[in-house]
Amino acid sequence: MLEKFTPNVEQAIDDIYIKVTPNIAWYIYNDKEDFKCIERLCDQIESDIKRHVDNIDSTEIIIESHNVCIYCGNTPDEDNDTGKPWCCNKAQQDYNKVMMLKEQL
Numbered sequence: 001m002l003e004k005f006t007p008n009v010e011q012a013i014d015d016i017y018i019k020v021t022p023n024i025a026w027y028i029y030n031d032k033e034d035f036k037c038i039e040r041l042c043d044q045i046e047s048d049i050k051r052h053v054d055n056i057d058s059t060e061i062i063i064e065s066h067n068v069c070i071y072c073g074n075t076p077d078e079d080n081d082t083g084k085p086w087c088c089n090k091a092q093q094d095y096n097k098v099m100m101l102k103e104q105l
């Protein structure tokens, strides 16, 4: 029986960065006003880093987000064929209203 070949490898660096996580425990993530406050906080932290820390080539504020239902706050998983949301009754009512309007056109 043949042994599986294991190639000789070494580590090649693709990217190096330091992740800074702001303290946003007091904010509501999905509130638009709080979101603006969080953006301002990140801008302030970024400028503080640039002012106080040497050897910084660049900084970048990255906000990762995903869609949530405006009624229940859950991810609005939807039926692949119809697009009907599964998360809550209100989202389904919106879907039904839109589909009834489309049928009338």
Ligand SMILES: [Zn+2]
Pocket: 069, 070, 071, 072, 073, 074, 076, 087, 088, 089, 091
């Ligand atoms: Zn919902």
